[in-house]
Amino acid sequence: MSTRKVAGPEIERLIQLLSKLPGLGPRSARRAALHLVQKKEQLLIPLAEAMGVAVEHVGICSQCGTVDTSDPCTICSDPRRDGTTIVVVEDVSDLWALERASAVSAHYHVLGGTLSPLDGVGPDDLHISKLVERVASGNVVEVILAVNATVEGQTTAHFITDQLAQFEDVKVTRLAHGVPVGGELDYLDEGTLAQALRARTKF
Structure with a gap:
């Protein structure tokens, strides 16, 4: 009917x-x-x-992948930010969450999701190769993997770590305790996010 x-x-x-x-x-x-x-x-x-x-x-920043009214975006073009550090996030909402916490003044890289073979999402569907290109530029000292503490997030983090292993002078770190397993950055309070960034550990 x-x-x-x-x-x-x-x-x-x-x-x-x-x-x-x-x-x-x-x-x-x-x-x-x-x-x-x-x-x-x-x-x-x-x-x-x-x-x-x-x-x-409004459009997508060609450098980091966030949304803004300018390209490069406000964050990428800010000379006060530490250009030697890149914070890798899954989505723009995660970037906004970290910015609200004001815990880091670095550049970002938005992946556009996580690896999920069951959903047909592979490395070519994310902005991982662009991240490798940015690191290969020679200016990056540290890459902070600020991905969600989910199975897909950790799988993505491991894959990125393998891709960046060729850059011996680049330190790859991840968020420390404070981000619960299964938790998503956009739903965490600013204090938890700030503590997680301060206590990040080598991946």
Whole structure:
């Protein structure tokens, strides 16, 4: 039996797009769409304008892979940051979490995920080769593997360590205790993240 449509195609399209966002299923997307439409002046119009600006001006940094309105991004172009240290993270949200902790003033490298053979994600699907290129430039002294303490995260960390083993003068470290097994950086408090970075150990 087919599901009866309760709204016009425009609203259905809005619901469909919202349901693709992380954490939003069909039911949550319907509630969000209804709230936006009912608060058109306060929410929907400003949101549409903000999204238009984002489409026009926000892009991916060609050096580290974060999102910003400039390329290179604000972090990569900041002369006050330590260019000899690269903090490797899985996603942009992890980079933002570390920045909120203000525990390190270095450059970053966003992998774009983790190795997951079961999901068909291999080394070529991540920005690992770009990381190796950056290290090969000769300016890097330390690479901090700030990946999540999951099986996929640790597998990715081991793979990256093997790839960087050719650079004998480059120290590869990882986050120390404080990041729980199975935990994700974006959900940890700033104090835990700061302690994990300060107590990092050789991988």
